[in-house]
Amino acid sequence: MSEYKAILKTISIISLLGLIFAISLSITFEKSNPIIEQNKIEFKTKLLNEVLNGLDYDNDLIGTYIHIKPNELLKNKTEKYAYLAKKNNILQAVLIESIAPDGYSGEINILTAIRSDGEIIGTRIIDHKETPGLGDYIDQKKSSWISNFDGMSLNNRTDPDWRVKKDQGTFDYKAGATITPRAVIKSVKNTLLFYKENRELFND
Amino acid sequence: MIKEQIQDGLWRQNAGLVQLLGLCPTLAVTVNITNGFALGVATIFVMMLSNISISPIRNYVPESARVPIFILVIAGLVTIVDLSINALSKPLYDALGIFIPLIVTNCIVLARVEAFASKNSTLPSLYDGFFMGLGLTFVLIILGAVREIVGNGTLFQNLHFLIGEKYQFLTIQLFDSSDGFLLAALPPGAFIALSALIVFLNLVNQKK
Numbered sequence: 001m002s003e004y005k006a007i008l009k010t011i012s013i014i015s016l017l018g019l020i021f022a023i024s025l026s027i028t029f030e031k032s033n034p035i036i037e038q039n040k041i042e043f044k045t046k047l048l049n050e051v052l053n054g055l056d057y058d059n060d061l062i063g064t065y066i067h068i069k070p071n072e073l074l075k076n077k078t079e080k081y082a083y084l085a086k087k088n089n090i091l092q093a094v095l096i097e098s099i100a101p102d103g104y105s106g107e108i109n110i111l112t113a114i115r116s117d118g119e120i121i122g123t124r125i126i127d128h129k130e131t132p133g134l135g136d137y138i139d140q141k142k143s144s145w146i147s148n149f150d151g152m153s154l155n156n157r158t159d160p161d162w163r164v165k166k167d168q169g170t171f172d173y174k175a176g177a178t179i180t181p182r183a184v185i186k187s188v189k190n191t192l193l194f195y196k197e198n199r200e201l202f203n204d
Numbered sequence: 205m206i207k208e209q210i211q212d213g214l215w216r217q218n219a220g221l222v223q224l225l226g227l228c229p230t231l232a233v234t235v236n237i238t239n240g241f242a243l244g245v246a247t248i249f250v251m252m253l254s255n256i257s258i259s260p261i262r263n264y265v266p267e268s269a270r271v272p273i274f275i276l277v278i279a280g281l282v283t284i285v286d287l288s289i290n291a292l293s294k295p296l297y298d299a300l301g302i303f304i305p306l307i308v309t310n311c312i313v314l315a316r317v318e319a320f321a322s323k324n325s326t327l328p329s330l331y332d333g334f335f336m337g338l339g340l341t342f343v344l345i346i347l348g349a350v351r352e353i354v355g356n357g358t359l360f361q362n363l364h365f366l367i368g369e370k371y372q373f374l375t376i377q378l379f380d381s382s383d384g385f386l387l388a389a390l391p392p393g394a395f396i397a398l399s400a401l402i403v404f405l406n407l408v409n410q411k412k
Binding site: 006009010013014017018021024025028029031032033035036039040043131132133134 | 235261264265266268269272273276277280283284287288290291294355356384386389390
């Protein structure tokens with residue numbers, strides 16, 4: 001009988017503690033979640049505006065998006081949002097997320113803003129795991145390499161231009177870290193291709 | 205009594221250098237002072253809270269189920285700290301990433317609950333949690349400082365994530381970051397810096 005009592009005691013103490021923590025966790029969650037969500041939106045707005053490089057638009061950017069299904073060019077495995085910047089209800093630019101799966105370590109998440117004529121306004125690395133001090137110069141926090149893309153389009157550049165100088169292209173690179181820029185360049189180019197091939201998606 | 209906890213926490217039983225508990229976050233996070241400091245403070249919080257939560261109920265905790273109960277308490281507290289940091293500073297939260305939830309698995313927290321709080325009354329347990337955490341924080345800050353200077357040529361990088369954008373000027377650039385010694389910023393550099401600290405501590409102890 002005393003054995004049962006001991007088990008009962010253990011169970012009730014664990015349940016009681018579980019209850020106490022469940023309550024305090026839900027209170028903390030209720031208090032912090034609105035702030036966390038707000039932070040996320042602010043962070044995203046800041047990022048989108050940075051990529052848009054001061055482009056004039058008058059719509060609610062965060063609220064204007066279309067769904068992009070997983071596809072071969074953008075390499076997204078899950079459905080992603082593409083944001084639309086409009087002025088007087090006319091499409092000015094689209095912001096498309098792409099993934100470069102062939103970086104040096106892991107995937108590189110890229111955000112590209114394309115003007116409606118197909119020219120790149122700006123590109124930013126959202127997230128990467130490249131080697132600090134080597135491959136991470138693609139990150140705008142470390143160098144301005146990423147702004148090389150500004151103004152490029154499929155029309156005003158030929159195929160070989162979308163390469164690093166080592167491969168007879170136009171992009172600078174850092175010796176010892178060519179895999180990273182190659183991956184980024186390929187992914188950005190594919191993003192332009194995706195926009196070219198799927199224009200009708202953005203015009204509804 | 206409190207003197208004992210200060211000496212143990214900061215030197216004799218230092219979590220990072222003597223007990224060598226919680227090495228995973230110690231080594232992984234300390235790429236700069238800010239990260240080390242922030243994770244240290246989060247750990248202090250969790251250790252103080254877990255110690256004072258366990259200590260008052262220590263006589264009611266059945267011996268056979270004590271570890272699940274300790275983990276339940278620690279995991280709950282860590283989740284609260286995790287949510288709070290996320291709400292307080294998103295960039296910092298992104299920088300510390302997985303290591304805040306991983307405080308749950310930081311052996312030093314469980315070790316102090318098991319070795320101290322479950323055997324002592326509440327006030328000494330509070331001191332123990334605080335000074336053990338503080339000792340670990342000092343180690344994290346020193347490691348962060350060394351790795352940041354050697355690896356990146358800066359001091360107080362990213363501190364503005366913690367105290368606000370307008371304090372960005374606090375970052376000191378000692379030399380161009382591309383001249384930094386990359387090894388120091390990578391995980392092996394953390395091991396080397398930590399071992400140098402342990403050597404220093406043992407040298408001082410031997411001299412005594």
